[in-house]
Amino acid sequence: DGEVVRCIGCGAKVQTTDKTALGYTPESALKKGLENGEVYCQRCFRLRHYNEIAPVSLSDDDFLKLLTSISDTDSLIVYVVDIFDVNGSMIPGLHRFVGNNPILLAGNKLDVLPARLKKTKVKDWLRQQANAAGIRPVDVELISAKTNLDVDRLLDQIEKYRNGKDVYVVGVTNVGKSTLINSIVRQSTGIKELITTSRFPGTTLDRIDIPLKDGKLLVDTPGIIQPEQMAHHLVGKELNLVTPQKRIKPKEYQLNPAQTLFFGGVARFDYNSGEGKAGFTVYVENNLYIHRTKLENADEFYPKHVGNLLTPPSEENKADFPPLEAHEFKTTQKSDLVIEGLGWVTVPEGVSVSGWAPKGVSVLLRPAMI
Ligand code: GDP
Numbered sequence: 243d244g245e246v247v248r249c250i251g252c253g254a255k256v257q258t259t260d261k262t263a264l265g266y267t268p269e270s271a272l273k274k275g276l277e278n279g280e281v282y283c284q285r286c287f288r289l290r291h292y293n294e295i296a297p298v299s300l301s302d303d304d305f306l307k308l309l310t311s312i313s314d315t316d317s318l319i320v321y322v323v324d325i326f327d328v329n330g331s332m333i334p335g336l337h338r339f340v341g342n343n344p345i346l347l348a349g350n351k352l353d354v355l356p357a358r359l360k361k362t363k364v365k366d367w368l369r370q371q372a373n374a375a376g377i378r379p380v381d382v383e384l385i386s387a388k389t390n391l392d393v394d395r396l397l398d399q400i401e402k403y404r405n406g407k408d409v410y411v412v413g414v415t416n417v418g419k420s421t422l423i424n425s426i427v428r429q430s431t432g433i434k435e436l437i438t439t440s441r442f443p444g445t446t447l448d449r450i451d452i453p454l455k456d457g458k459l460l461v462d463t464p465g466i467i468q469p470e471q472m473a474h475h476l477v478g479k480e481l482n483l484v485t486p487q488k489r490i491k492p493k494e495y496q497l498n499p500a501q502t503l504f505f506g507g508v509a510r511f512d513y514n515s516g517e518g519k520a521g522f523t524v525y526v527e528n529n530l531y532i533h534r535t536k537l538e539n540a541d542e543f544y545p546k547h548v549g550n551l552l553t554p555p556s557e558e559n560k561a562d563f564p565p566l567e568a569h570e571f572k573t574t575q576k577s578d579l580v581i582e583g584l585g586w587v588t589v590p591e592g593v594s595v596s597g598w599a600p601k602g603v604s605v606l607l608r609p610a611m612i
Contacts, residue, residue: 248281305447321346333468346396487529499513525585
């Protein structure tokens with residue numbers, strides 16, 4: 243009715259006739275947008291659903307140039323990691339590239355952490371993991387980009403540490419960086435939902451500049467593919483059965499030595515030896531099927547049942563799923579055997595256990611967090 247509709251992303255006048263011109267929006271999208279009060283032009287809509295911006299590989303030349311161009315800036319780096327996949331979240335060499343710029347570490351997916359787990363312990367652990375990778379964050383924050391938990395706190399910390407400088411948000415794919423950027427854009431009143439895009443100098447990679455109150459920018463960088471992630475071996479629904487969706491409810495198992503637990507077909511846990519029956523607590527996605535069997539049968543059992551009883555992977559995808567590899571540990575204290583991207587098993591002191599995961603996926607032991 244004569245009223246001009248503007249894209250809340252770029253401010254362009256929305257039109258539905260010329261696909262190549264500024265502000266183009268398909269008729270159906272405009273209708274939907276008007277219904278929920280959020281009209282975007284097609285370009286900004288795609289930006290908001292960043293998946294359309296092709297991620298880059300860690301070895302990519304463009305990626306190295308991107309890091310170099312960040313190192314040339316005077317800025318705050320916000321490094322987003324998945325607290326369930328810290329190794330799979332690592333950007334190798336990041337510490338060399340950030341130069342003297344401070345790094346604020348944001349551990350994402352706090353909403354699925356079991357209720358009994360203390361945040362301070364997780365923070366300490368994250369900091370240690372970062373230190374081991376040569377990174378000394380000025381601070382560690384735990385957030386949930388999905389539920390907005392403590393995102394406002396993170397924004398306060400960003401404000402505190404950026405000292406009037408630009409902010410670069412970096413992270414590998416699947417850690418929830420896009421979800422976080424969207425959450426920041428929604429929450430920040432000063433930002434007024436304005437997003438602009440340009441390129442990283444000398445690369446084909448898009449950067450998204452979100453203006454901050456003082457004229458500085460919050461820059462979203464493209465996701466980088468870290469191939470050593472469980473997530474890269476699974477698709478769609480399969481991935482949802484492995485990635486915790488809701489707060490994890492721990493499951494208790496009393497196991498005898500030489501017993502095995504299969505976690506769907508994606509991982510396996512063996513209680514190799516120890517002084518008799520012992521208690522183990524499993525922290526994985528609540529709906530993932532756990533199958534208990536004898537260790538002596540486990541090697542034979544897996545190929546027979548993977549893709550059906552032991553799923554994910556599904557029957558169609560099992561051929562592409564990498565074989566499971568064993569990582570053996572002996573505990574000298576109560577410990578968590580962590581299978582990255584999946585969860586962990588709390589193991590008592592003085593036992594020998596093995597964690598099996600697809601080749602490349604990290605399996606590690608840490609002092610028990612609970
Ligand atoms: P990106 O590749 O780093 O941009 O990651 P996305 O934002 O696309 O998120 C990857 C997956 O993790 C999606 O399935 C999200 O729904 C999920 N995710 C993102 N943030 C959170 C979070 O805070 N909690 C939980 N449980 N899942 C999240």
